[in-house]
Amino acid sequence: MGSQVLWFLVLLTLTTICKSKSCHPNDLKGLQDFKAGIRSDISGRLSKWKNQDCCKWEGISCNEAGRVASIILPGLYTSDGAPVQSTMVGELSPSITLIDFLEVIDIGELGGLTGKIPTSIGLHLPHLRKLNFLGNQFTGALPESICKLSKLEEMYLQENVFSGFVPSCIGGVKNLRRVDVHSNKLSGVIPESITRLTNLESLCLQDNFLTGIIPENIGNLQELKELDLSKNSLTGIIPRSIVKLNSISILYLNANQLEGEIPPSKPGQLSSLSFIRLQNNRLNGIIPSSIGYLTSLQRLSLANNQLKGSIPSSLGNLKSLTELYLSNNQLSGQLPRSIGGLSELLLLSISHNMIEGPLPGEISSLSNLQSLDLSFNNLNMSTIPKWLMQLPSLSRIYLAGCEIQGEIPEYIAKSLLELDLSANHLSGRIPAWIGSLSRLYSLNLSKNKLVSEIPSTFTNLEILGALDLHSNKLEGSVDAVLQMKSKFVGGSLTYLDLSDNSFSSGVEQIGVGGQEHIQHLNLSHNFLKGRFPTSIETFKSLETLDLSHNGLGSYLPISLANVTALEKLMLHKNQFTGRIPEEFLKLKKLKELNLSDNLLEGKIPYGKPFLDFPQSSFSRNRGLCGKPLPPCKS
Template sequence: MLIILYVLCIQSTLFTVTATNTANNFITCLQNERDALLQFKSTIIDPNKNLASWSSGNCCNWRGIRCHNITRHVSRINLRNSSLQGEINPSLLTLQHLIHLDLSFNFFNFKPIPQFIGSIKSLRYLNLSNAGFSGEVPSSLGNLSSLHVLDLSNLYLSLSSDYVLHVSDSQWLSQLTALQNLKMTGVNFTYASSWLQDLNSLPHIKILGLRYCRLQTIPLVLPHVNFTYLNFLDLSYNRINSTIPAWLFKITSLEYLDLSWNFKFHGLVPPDIRNLTYLNVLVLSYNSIDMSLALSQLGNLRNLQYLYSDYVRKLINCPFHELGGNFSELATTLQLLSLRHSKLTGSLPRWIGNFTNLQFLYVSANSLSGEIPSSLGQLSGL
């Protein structure tokens, strides 16, 4: 019976896959949209022939193209990492039902992002990351009020400002009222003075990736914290010269917080850090902050799995064993503890053996001495 059931399951699966593929083959694209895609191709340089299928037949079967099963409209273009160059043709405006556009990891010769992309108002997903764009991010993108995901990240960090994207006025971001995921790594925000206020007006934002954005200031006062659903915040590798603002610890939905590599972040980390009870990852490395008050509150972060506090200039400066009570509540959750260059003294404490889920333990470049405790042998997952 088991063999018969197994054979029937395989036949059922094969029938489903065949039926699905047959259905896809029967979807024929609309002629005007096919013509628009051919116009798009006509201004693209395609050295690796990734668009070779874009010549004849049903455009719904072309590489990177998906059509709606019922309406037959082109709904998705995914040409990620296709070695494309050249010009992006405004013929894409013909695709009035396009919801997904991914041109990431191509190279468009450091040209500006085309203004007309802000007129494809049906878009819900737009990924132009690491595609070789430069210049001012067009404010016309603020017209994309249905957008859920916007990724403009740029890895060309070592190049001069002439070859990177930048935002001078971030007010257009506040118009993206459906936005949930914003990634702008490497986009220069030096002159976008109202960046935080504009982002704070987004009612559904969940992910904010602002690494390497050359942010220099962060408002210490935010009258109304609207980041109700924010669970991922990355402000690392910036130039923020400030104390850590108190409003940050009102974003109780946070699961990931990275403030590392902001050397001029200074002052006390307030005990209010205990409010971030959903945190899985906390990264505070390479700052000038003082953790002396916050350490006793870390035990309240019952979901914390990864704690990085390396090279924090005023972190601990005390015997390692005196931290035991502060960390005891994390013994069953913490998987990574990194306290390099933290001015720890004394010996490696016996209580470290209670952290049975630890996989990574970094305490190098401190002033530790004495015998390595046998309790370290209890860390079977290390």
């Protein structure tokens, strides 16, 4: 009986051994070296790579011949039906090129992988179809041998630290459909050979340091649906062949140094184009009337260029348009009446041009319009049209510099999110009803002639994030604002500018009004008196503090040293006395400092950041000494 059991166990062991498959030695070596290079894997997937049958390892799949065909270990994956975000930290082993039947390498979004693409990758991985390294910390140049990956269809290398040039031979990878190398440190020119990739559907090279021109024959890429070359330093003109991209849906050339005119198109060209970004360039000439042929357009941005002439009436043909950005150009004439036909329009921005009034009444038919920016044109509006305020969806209104006069009219009291009436000629009081705008997040009434006090109803603005009332004739106390409290977790007010007014009290409320999330606070050029409040230390997020040109006195509070986020501190032209606290050396992020024209005395604290500031930061005090001023007398 015992011998039968023994033979059974031997047979079971042999059967198990026979059923167990071993990796090809090259595959096993490549995967083991890959695992050895990883110092941390919080997903635990690599810890399961134990036996010799690598085809059953998590993230690994093999072809019919038993050779490893794919390594799929993305940072974002699904486990037990739920999405999981994981990271790996370590270096990519060059032994990965030993796995010579690889078709897919997907190790994207792991966050902590470093190293370089092996220079011989194109010589040893002839079957590679997809290469995904996105969202890591890979460095070095893109090797020329990539051009020998004749079967490569998709290459995702974005959000790493790759440098050097785009290989000039890239045009030889005929099967390439998607190339994404955005957000790296690539330099040099876009090689002309890229225009030979006739299967290319997506080319994303944005946010690099590319120079030179856009290849003239870019129009050869007839399958191209997405072209993003934004945020580089490209020069020259937009090639005229670009209008031949009949499959293009997304065209982003913004934030370069492109010049010349916008190429006109013909009927039927660019018929699929939905999104155009050409802003932040040096384009000149006119907006071509042929823009009206692009009937699939949903978003059009031509802002921050040097475009002239009138806005073409053909824009009214763009029935799918939802966003139109034309600000910061030299456009003139009146808004075309056809703009009223843009029934899907959500956002219209034409600020900082030379557009003339009156506004066409057809705007009143834009029932979906949510945001309107007409600031700084030649509209000479005098008053805010009542019909404009009756647009049912309008919640963001920017009418700065429109020559509006008189008091703020009550008929604008609607469900607003943002309101900018700055740089006008508004007079009278700030109306109390503004405190009833419960959804208001941003309010700018600066550079007007508003008088009296801030209404106490401002304490009701519980989600107000930005308030700018500078350069008016307001007076009284600032505590109506400093006592505002948010009922929402995370705080509310982050930007507050009450400078250049006649406020005289309320400074003692700094730090005790529940606005500890303020990042920028400017109360300069007022008549504030009293002590600097020690409760300032509760403003942990404060980056800019300007109390200059007031009548504040007494000692500088040591508690200010606890506001370690401070980058700019302006306390000049006051009456502060005593020493500069040694604890101020904890303000390591400070980039700007001015304590001049006070009554301070004693030795200036020695060390950074104070050693970085000039004499003018401390001059004209009672008795300060030490660097950068003359040494103290013993």
